[in-house]
Every structure is written in C-alpha cells, then in structure tokens.
Amino acid sequence: MAGLLVYLRFLIRRERLSSSLWIILSLVFTAGLVYVYPSLFEDQVNMRDMLDLMTSPAMLALMGPAYDTESLTVMMLYSGEISIFVMVSLAVMNIFFVVRHTRNDEELGRLEMISSLPVGRVTTATATFLLAVLVNLLIALPTVLAIVIIQVEGTTLMGAVAYTLAIFSVGLFFAAVALLTAQLFSTARGASGGALMVLGLAYIIRAYGDMTGSLLSATPPIGLGLQSFAFLSDRLWPSLVNLALALLIAGLALLVCARRDLGQGVLPARPGRSQASTALLSSLGLTWQLTRNLVMVWSLVLFLTAALYGSVIGSITDFVSTNPLYLQIVAGGIDAASTLTDGYTALLFLIMTLLSVIPVINITNHVLSEEKHGRLEALLSRSVDRRRLLLDSILIAFLVSVCAQLICAFGMYVAAAPSGLVDLQTLLMASLVYLPAIWVFIGIGVMLTGLAPRLSFLIWVYYGYAFVIVYIGRMFALPKWLPRTVPFGNVPQIPVDDFSLLPLVVLSVIAVALCAIGLWGFKQRDIQ
Amino acid sequence: MPDIEINGLVKRFGQVTALDGIDLTVEAGEVRAFLGPNGAGKTTTIRCLLGIIKATSGSVHMFGQDAWKQAVELHRRVSYVPGDVNLWPNLTGGEIIDLFLSLKGEKLADRSRRQHYLERFELDPSRKCRTYSKGNRQKVALVAALVSQADLYILDEPTSGLDPLLEKVFQDCVIELKEQGSGVFLSSHILSEVEKLADTISIIRAGKIVESGSMAEIANKAQGRSLEEFFLAEYQKEA
Structure with missing residues (x-):
C-alpha cells in the first residue's frame, strides 16, 4: 500500500470537478424534489389513488414494492417512487467513476507509469475505492441534512437515515462490482459493460420478484435496499447487508488485482471477424x-x-x-x-x-x-x-x-x-x-x-x-x-x-x- | 502528366496563414520525400491534396484533375496513410481493411494480396482496434493502403510506431511500388529512410518550400556535409 495517501490526493485533484458536479447535482435533485413533493398531491384521497397506481404490475416492476400502510405520508410516496431511480443513477455514477480510474487508466498506459514508481500493486485500486466511499459519503450526509431541514409531511430523522443509507449502500455495492469487473475484463468498455450488466440483472430479477410477489423481490442490492421502507419501517439491516457484500466484493477485487499482470484481464478478449461481412x-x-x-x-x-x-x-x-x-x-x-x-x-x-x-x-x-x-x-x-x-x-x-x-x-x-x-x-x-x-x-x-x-x-x-x-x-x-x-x-x-x-x-x-x-x-x- | 502538381497554394485558417504559396510537383512514378519540422505545414498540404480542406488560393491537381472538385473520382487512384491513425474501436483491423478497399471501389475477391501484406506486417486482423497498440493501428492503415492498387501513394509519416524490422519491410514495399511505376509522396522525419527511398526531396518550413530538387542536387548543395547536418541547417535557417 506504499504511496496510498499521495495517490489518493492526486486522484482527488483529478476528480475535483466532475465529482463535485455529481455531489451538487444529486443534492439539488433530492432537495428540490422533497421540496415540491407535497404540492404534487391534492389530499389524502389523491395520495391513495397514487398508491393504487403504484400497485399495478408495471409500476411495481419499475419502482419496486409499494408501501403497505393505512397512514400514508408524502415522504413514503417520495421514498417509494424516487429511491430506485436515485439508486440506479448512483450505481451508474459509481461504475463509471471506478472504471475511469482503474481499467481505463490501465488501458491508456497511465497506470504503467504509476507502477514504475515505488507504489504498491493494489494501491491505485484501493485509492479509487476509498475515494468512491468518500464521494458517496459526501452525497449521503448532505442528503440526510437536506431531508431533515426541508421537513415535509412524514419527515423523520430515522426515515432520512434509512432512506439515505439504502441509496448509499447500493452506490457503494456497484463501486465494488466495478472494481471487480475492472480486474476481470481487459478493456474499459468490457469492465463498465460487465458492471452495468450486473446492475441490469439485479434490477430485472427484483422487478420479476415484485410483479410475482416472490422472495426475489429482495434481490441484493436494489431489491434488498428497497426493503428498508424508509419513513415507515425504517429498517437498517438491508443496507448493512448490502455494505457487507460490497466490502466482500471489493476485497475479492483487490485479491485478484494483486495476483494478475498489469495490462491483462482475467477473462480473455474475444477475437472478432478477420474479414468484413x-x-x-x-x-x-x-x-x-x-x-x-x-x-x-x-x-x-x-x-x-x-x-x-x-x-x-x-x-x-x-x-x-x-x-x-x-x-x-x-x-x-x-x-x-x-x-x-x-x-x-x-x-x-x-x-x-x-x-x-x-x-x-x-x-x-x-x-x-x-x-x-x-x-x-x-x-x-x-x-x-x-x-x-x-x-x-x-x-x-x-x-x-x-x-x-x-x-x-x-x-x-x-x-x-x-x-x-x-x-x-x-x-x-x-x-x-x-x-x-x-x-x-x-x-x-x-x-x-x-x-x-x-x-x-x-x-x-x-x-x-x-x-x-x-x-x-x-x-x-x-x-x-x-x-x-x-x-x-x-x-x-x-x-x-x-x-x-x-x-x-x-x-x-x-x-x-x-x-x-x-x-x-x-x-x-x-x-x- | 505529373502525379501531383501544386502551384501557389495558400491556406489560411482565419488569421493564421498555414501555407504561404507552396509549389510542388511529383512526376509520374517518382518517389518524392516531403520534409520539414513539426507544424511546418506538411499535413495541411496533404489534406489539401486529398480535398479534405479547401485551398484559399492557388491550384492543386492530381493526374491533371482538380483535387478539390474531382476528389471522389481521384481517390480511386490514390492510396493514403494518415500520420494520426484514428480507427473505430469496435471494428476489427480486418473489417477496416475490407471496408477501405470496398470504399475505393475495389473487388475483394482476390484475398491473396491482402493475406500477403497481413503476413508481411505480422498483423492479426481479428482483433478489435480498441485493443491494438499504436504500432498495430499504424499497421492497419499501412496494410489497407498497400493492399489497394493505386497510381499514387500518399504517406504521412507512415512508419511512426513501427519497429526497425517492420520499418525495413515498409522500405521494401515502397521500392516495389516504385518498380510497379506508382508515384509515392512520402512525408517523413526519418532521414535514413528518405536517403534510401527518395528520388527527389522538398523541404517545407513555416508554410513555404525552402528547398527542392533531386537527391543528387541536394547532395551537391550539402557540400560534403552529411544529409542530417544539411537538413538541420535548412530547418533552422531564417525565412
């Protein structure tokens, strides 16, 4: 792990613009939506109608399980409709973030120059993951604050924490997945494609689970994260399971990284056509x-x-x-x-x-x-x-x-x-x-x-x-x-x-x- | 009729004058080397030749036809290797070679010539361009240009990124083209390559041709100095 802090500082410098943009955008998005959400519904009857709408099979597939409660609040509707969207966008952000600094830099030959310096074998990968944790934290903490400060019908501190932890854990889960695919595939495109494939599968399997009402509904990490039911049950354990899985996958990725050759993947690159069709x-x-x-x-x-x-x-x-x-x-x-x-x-x-x-x-x-x-x-x-x-x-x-x-x-x-x-x-x-x-x-x-x-x-x-x-x-x-x-x-x-x-x-x-x-x-x- | 005839070519980009009255001829079947420091206007001249950019004034002809107006027809007789090879990352080298041949209107039936050059340059055509190194991308462009049978080959620093063995292969190929009777317009930085291959030389500096002539004439002007010393002096001379 030699040179970890120096490299981390260097990464922060490279990332200061695009990551700041992500942090600000996601904060503006959350704060803005929480602020306007109460005005979207006329009264309790109208909110009930919205909940009914969300129990249709297509909506279940799209947004995940609907809240099952007699005392419906605006924040429950917010969490039920927005969580999955934020989870997917954070997942995509994390995937591209991690691949950009691992396999992409490797493919462009930049990591070779870094590796020729007295820097450890897994330093760059570790630094990338740590920075991903930091960026996700910088998105999560202000999100909790924004939700609590804006205070609409149904806001609770525990709810804000449960909601934020759920999206945070999903984001980090995919940072870890991307760290792993970056070791397995030999191109940046393959690495991000592989991680996006995991995202798509996780989404589709849980959608199938939600439509059929089966246990698959709780497929990690997205389906599991949605089991938090923030602002109603405020469960934390699904997110903690997600975080544990993320750490496990990241550890596995570093293990692979320590054993493979620089510039190579674990999965061979497929040859294409040698003649044009x-x-x-x-x-x-x-x-x-x-x-x-x-x-x-x-x-x-x-x-x-x-x-x-x-x-x-x-x-x-x-x-x-x-x-x-x-x-x-x-x-x-x-x-x-x-x-x-x-x-x-x-x-x-x-x-x-x-x-x-x-x-x-x-x-x-x-x-x-x-x-x-x-x-x-x-x-x-x-x-x-x-x-x-x-x-x-x-x-x-x-x-x-x-x-x-x-x-x-x-x-x-x-x-x-x-x-x-x-x-x-x-x-x-x-x-x-x-x-x-x-x-x-x-x-x-x-x-x-x-x-x-x-x-x-x-x-x-x-x-x-x-x-x-x-x-x-x-x-x-x-x-x-x-x-x-x-x-x-x-x-x-x-x-x-x-x-x-x-x-x-x-x-x-x-x-x-x-x-x-x-x-x-x-x-x-x-x-x- | 000369393969290339450029008279008083001026090219301005806004306020900047990139080419300031270029005169240059490549006679049929000759190999002309085109030398000059980086940024002197070599690539701009070649892009005018290919009708990719339009001359501000002056005339640019290939085989007696206007290089801008007749670009599409002229390109059937011309083969080109760019200095900066940009390829489609998700197509393979083999696909790109076939595509380029086909866009020139050539038949793909005879595979032996393609195979011959692939083997000579040791290029694996089944790999996606994204996975090629700089040298391998250069090889794709070279093979695509050489497989195609043209009357004129325009080569813009074609050997950058090649190892000495392949550089030798390239030189053999140019000699074969010459024996076929094709003209070659070769922009290059490698003096040993130029010395070995060129019949005539033009030197460009700051958008102007500062020296031009046959190898013998240039050797004469060098007055006993080595070619390298002569070029360095030419590059540095005040305009």
Missing part, C-alpha cells in the same frame, strides 16, 4: 454498424415506456380526476371519462415524441461526431462523396424516426388494449402525426453539420427549449404564439384536435430545406 462494405453499411446498438437500445426503451404508460391508462384516469393540477395538464380542466382518455393519449404521444427525437438527433449528428474523433479523414481519402456520407445518416435518422413512432403506438396498444379504451388506428395517427416535427430536428442537425459544426450544441439547446415549452405550456396559460416556436407545438394533437394537413406539409418543407442547406454547406467546408 458484406453488409459493412459501404459507407451506409458502416454508418448502420456504428449506430445500430443505439437504435436497438432506444427501440427497447421506447417500447417499454409506451407500454408502461399504456398499462396504467385505466387507473390514471382515477388518479387524475381527483387532482385539479393534473386535470388541467391532461384534459384542460374538463373531467369526463372520454375526454380524459383522449387527453391522456394526446399527452402521451407528445411525451413519447420528445423521447424518440433523442436517438434521431444522435444519428443525425453521427457525421459530426466522427469528424470530432478524427475518423472522417480516413473515409474521405477513399472514394467517398461527402454529401453521400451525410445522406447516409439522414436516411438512417429518417427510418429511425418512422420506426420509433410505430414502436410507440404499438407499445401503447399492446399494453392498453385490454382496457378497451383505445383503438390502434387512433394511436397510429396520434403517433405518426409528429413525424414532420421530428424531421425538422433532422434538418436542424444537418444544417449545423454543414454550416456551423462548432455550434452543433445549439440543437440540444433548441430541444431543451422545446421540452420546457411543451411541458410548462400545459400548466400555464402561455401566449398562443409561444408553442408555435417549436415544431411539436404546430402539430394537431390527435385525438383531441382534428387532423389538418397544412402544418405537416409546412414542417416537412422546412425540414427538407434545412437538409438541402446543410448538404450544400458540408460540400463546401473544410473537414477538421
């Missing part, structure tokens, strides 16, 4: 190969999200009808069963569209990201036309936009059909009507790629603006022209609005024009 042998094939994982993951996310929203269509109307705020958002204040379902459907596809735009923008920006990585030169020095290269991404982005909207419609239909409240044709219409608005985002991305590659972040600024306008716009009476400044605000919201063709044609024309400008610019400019 014919599908790869064109710029379109290459673009597809490089974007298809993204497309697959997003397809799954969109389908599951749409199905989740669809599955609660029956119980959501009950919940909404007892809450004036949501009634305003969903149905413009009118409380009639049919209007509510229609309003919910229209709102759902607006939200789903905001999601499906994300992969479309990512793929549109593919050429730009290749340029930033210095890989465009290798293609353009072969016999590849620039506009063709950009058109390939446009084509894939276009196809993804259509598929995404179809997936949203079918995802909702599959889950909502048993309720008898929806029909497929309406859902398809409500979903596909947003396509021209999505295409405008393709156009903006292409235009920025062609004319102003350095300003490419503007597309995300505009997306953020659209997001806010669309969301806030439903809660407040904004001036009528304001939603018109974003593509989604010009689309007829089916089934609430009547279908009209003109705005869709105008949006499509704008999208095509922006693409044309971008292609022209891309032909003219220097490649970095």
